[in-house]
Amino acid sequence: MKIAIASGKGGTGKTFVATNLASYISEHESTSLTDLDVEEPNSALFIKGDRIFSEEKFKVIPEWDRSDCTLCGKCQDVCNFHAVLKVKNGIMVFPELCHSCYACSELCPYSSLPMKPVRIGTLNHYRKGKLDFIEAKLDIGEEQAVPLISQAGDYVNYHLKNNISVCDCPPGTACPAIESVKDADLVLLVAEPTAYGFHDFTLMVKAMTGLKKKIAVIINKSGIGNDDTLIFCEKNSIPVIAKIPHYRKLAVCYSKGELVYDRFGFMNSEMEKIYSYIKESAE
Amino acid sequence: MKEIVVISGKGGTGKTSVTVSLAFVSSEKTVLADCDVDASDLPLILKPETVSQEDFYSSELAVIDYGKCTDCGKCFGICKFNAIEKKDGKYYINSLNCEGCGYCSHVCPSEAISMVKQKDGVLRVSDTRLGKRLFHAELGPGAENSGKLVAKVKNTAKKYARENGSDYVLVDGSPGIGCPVISSLSGADLVILVTETTLSGFHDLKRVVELVKKFRIRMGCVINKADINSEVCADIKEFIGSEGIELMSEINYTEDFPGAISSGLSPAEYSPELKREFESVWNKTMKLTGDK
Numbered sequence: 374m375k376i377a378i379a380s381g382k383g384g385t386g387k388t389f390v391a392t393n394l395a396s397y398i399s400e401h402e403s404t405s406l407t408d409l410d411v412e413e414p415n416s417a418l419f420i421k422g423d424r425i426f427s428e429e430k431f432k433v434i435p436e437w438d439r440s441d442c443t444l445c446g447k448c449q450d451v452c453n454f455h456a457v458l459k460v461k462n463g464i465m466v467f468p469e470l471c472h473s474c475y476a477c478s479e480l481c482p483y484s485s486l487p488m489k490p491v492r493i494g495t496l497n498h499y500r501k502g503k504l505d506f507i508e509a510k511l512d513i514g515e516e517q518a519v520p521l522i523s524q525a526g527d528y529v530n531y532h533l534k535n536n537i538s539v540c541d542c543p544p545g546t547a548c549p550a551i552e553s554v555k556d557a558d559l560v561l562l563v564a565e566p567t568a569y570g571f572h573d574f575t576l577m578v579k580a581m582t583g584l585k586k587k588i589a590v591i592i593n594k595s596g597i598g599n600d601d602t603l604i605f606c607e608k609n610s611i612p613v614i615a616k617i618p619h620y621r622k623l624a625v626c627y628s629k630g631e632l633v634y635d636r637f638g639f640m641n642s643e644m645e646k647i648y649s650y651i652k653e654s655a656e
Numbered sequence: 657m658k659e660i661v662v663i664s665g666k667g668g669t670g671k672t673s674v675t676v677s678l679a680f681v682s683s684e685k686t687v688l689a690d691c692d693v694d695a696s697d698l699p700l701i702l703k704p705e706t707v708s709q710e711d712f713y714s715s716e717l718a719v720i721d722y723g724k725c726t727d728c729g730k731c732f733g734i735c736k737f738n739a740i741e742k743k744d745g746k747y748y749i750n751s752l753n754c755e756g757c758g759y760c761s762h763v764c765p766s767e768a769i770s771m772v773k774q775k776d777g778v779l780r781v782s783d784t785r786l787g788k789r790l791f792h793a794e795l796g797p798g799a800e801n802s803g804k805l806v807a808k809v810k811n812t813a814k815k816y817a818r819e820n821g822s823d824y825v826l827v828d829g830s831p832g833i834g835c836p837v838i839s840s841l842s843g844a845d846l847v848i849l850v851t852e853t854t855l856s857g858f859h860d861l862k863r864v865v866e867l868v869k870k871f872r873i874r875m876g877c878v879i880n881k882a883d884i885n886s887e888v889c890a891d892i893k894e895f896i897g898s899e900g901i902e903l904m905s906e907i908n909y910t911e912d913f914p915g916a917i918s919s920g921l922s923p924a925e926y927s928p929e930l931k932r933e934f935e936s937v938w939n940k941t942m943k944l945t946g947d948k
Contacts, residue, residue, distance in 0.1 A: 381695055383831040384668005388856065412832035413665050413863060415856040453716060453758040453771070474736055474757030513866045516803065516835040544667040544831050547694040547795055547802040555752070568917045569672060573695040580797030584752070597914050621909075628854035628885035 374655045375538040377557035379581075381573030383544035385565040386593035386617070389627055391541035392419040393634040397644040398537060398651075399504035405536040406504060407529050409553040410543040411494060411511040411521045418630040422501030430509070431490035432520045434471045435478045437464040442485035448477035457486070469516045494521045496528060505533050518549040526556060537651070546573075546580045559654050560586045561614075561647070567598035574602060578611065589650060591643075594619040614650045615643040657817050658845040658945040659810075661691075661873075663829035663837060665860030669852040670880040673913050675828040676701045677924035677934040678848075678941070679786060685822040688784070689813035690792035691806045691840040692830040693777065694799075701922055704782030704790050712779050712793065712808060715800040716756040716771040718749050724768035731760035731769060756800065776801050779808055781816075789816065803835035810840065824945075833867045841871050845945050848904065848937075852881040853889040861892065865899055876904040876944055878937065883908040904940045905933055 378391040388410070395406035408416040435448070435457065442464065449459045456470035457477045468491060478486045493515045499506040509525035511518055522543075529538060542553035554560050560581055564574045581588050590606055595616040606613050617623070618639070626633045634644045662678070664671045676698060679688050690698040718731075718739070725747070732740045732747055739753035740760065761769040776799040782790045791813035793805050810827060817825045829840040841847065847868050851861040861877075868875055877896045882889050889906075896903060907930075916926030924934040 382667060382697075383695075384666060410832075412834045412837075413856075413860040415666070415859060418855045418859060451758070451762050453756060472755050472757055474755060474759050475734070476757055476759035476762060479734065480759075480762060511834065513833060513863055514838075514870055516838050518832070518834045545694040545802075546797045547836070548800050549832075549834065550694075551752075551797075565668075567914050568700050568920070569697045572697060572700055576695060576797065583797055598918055624854075624881075624884055624909075627856075628852075628888055630855040 374559070374651065375540070375557045376651060377540045377542050377554040377560045378563060379542040379550060379554055379560055379577060380544055380563045381546060381577035382565060382570050385563045385570055387563050388415045388419070388541050390563050390591055390593065391539055392416050393632055393640065394644055394647055395504060395539040396632055397634045398539070398648055399502055403503045403536045404505070405507065405529055405533040405538045407507040407525055407538065407540045408509065409522050409525060409540050411509045411518050411525070412543060414508050414510050416506065416541050417508050419632055420499065420501060420504070420506045422499035422504065422506055424497055425500050426498035428496050429492050430494045430496055430521055430524050432493050433473050433488040433490050434468045435466050435486035436489040437466060438485050438487060439463065441483040443483060445482065448481055448486055451476045451480050473520065496525060505536060518543065519552045522549060522552045546576050551580065551584070554581070554584070554586060557586065559651065560588045562588055562590050563593050564590050564602050565594050565597070566592060566600070566602045570598065571601045575605065578609070587654065589614045591647065592616045615646045617643055657814070657822060657825065659814065659825045659827065659843060660846045660848060660941060660945065661827040661829050661840050661844040662848045662850060663840070663864060664831060664850045665833065665864035666857050667831035669850045669857055670913060671850045672697045672828055673917065673923050674848070674850050674878055674880070675826065676922035677930065678938055679788060679826055680922045680924045681931065681934045681938045682826060683823055685820065686788055686824040686826055687813050687817040687822045688788055688790045689809050689825060689827045690790065691809055691827050691836065693793045693795045693802050693805045693809065693836065694830070696792050696794060698790065698828050699792060701917065701920060702784035702786060702790055703920070704784050704792070707781045707783055709778055709780045711775050712777045712805055713773045714776045714804050715774045716758065717751055717754050717774050718758070718760050718769050719772050720747065720749060721768045721770065724766045726766050728765060730763050730765065734759055734763055777805050779812065781812070791816070803839040806836045806839040833863055837867070841868065841873065844873050846941065847873050847875045848941070849875055849877045849901070850880055851877060851892060853879065853885040853892065855888060858888055858892050862895065865901070874944055875901045876940060877901050878904050879906045881909040882906040902940065902944060905937045907933060
């Protein structure tokens, strides 16, 4: 069972829910938590485990080899991303524009653009009791988050396929967010009932409906703002499975990197509700 | 004409609330640009009326013409994105996986695959209730090329600002450090970093500062929700001091932020105290961009 924790708007409490939920579930069964917000991963601030594996992650880009190149320009013609440019006396490659499709490399008649790996980030695997925590972190200056998100997903699918999987997703509704929920069986949307939160929430619902994803909603900072989110969910038959109150003490714990699922009775019972819903959905 | 970009790294630190407040107190002819194209929230407060709009076509999608396809499978063999699927001896495009690279269209021996331009979003030019012009966009859900749409929004706003003698373009950026953020930074004169006093906020601030340094753009910082964690607050101040980043404002947590948004107002319009605070931030903005 793969669960994606997503939101649309940033700062609604995705990481807060993902870290507490995964920790709660791991007291019952083997669980993996994957931080797919590779641009700004924060789950590691909350999960302190033993590091059992670490590796660098790469994407591949073409590198010009002048030896047999005739400057025919085919590489430039086939690149749809303007990442390869033929200039007067050579071929220039713009790594940040390259999508690693291999077209230039494999269609070059003279094999003058072999693909070479370039580092885009790191992946770390930590273990704490029955919780496996995977953190993928994008190198600063690297533009494309999607290849790293995809590789982190592959790692979890390969090494931890029997675990119940919780993924902390990036904000927004663009390609990184979509890549993160692609494999999910259930998408839990963390909604903040403010005007900004509601607006971005409806965008996310639209995106998830387009992908035919099963969704359920967790209201965070309940009590702030208005009831638009609840009314919208009722009207569109979207289940609201938990409500976490707007409570300063939670914000203070969060600010220090502390988990709260076992410190406040109401948090424990909200996590229990979410876990029950997940188990029902898996049947 | 000076360009000011408001970003945060972490989402939810109050970036948009700061931007709308600055929009309210800023100089008369300031031009506004919402570059958070996949979760555009400035319009909620600015109540824009569209002056003009334009569809944004950028990415492409492979489409198979089954009248020409001979089921040879060449496309299936070369696609690196698992976007070609085989079912009962026939090949289909998985549009979600298709990256739009066009490799398949080049190898197809019967020219059965064409690349079709996709509408990725809409660019809008609007008048706002503040009397300032807003350039904004909506990215289609899951659409690619948010970086290109950001560039388009910004460049259109800058062109308008130059033509109309505006002194400032104020840009609301998106969270993260990836392509839309990088795209919003190019050509900026000042970056205003909005952070909060949580370990997450601080962690993300450090990453986004690293990024901005690569562009050699001057930075100022607004610490929002400054009283949530005084230790983290002190650490943030020490950090920005050591990086030569000006502390522009420290704002304690206040229900006036959500209160303002619920009333459809910027925090600076909602609370006289916040208005004074943001006027001071705007004065510092003008100083840091060298116009005063």
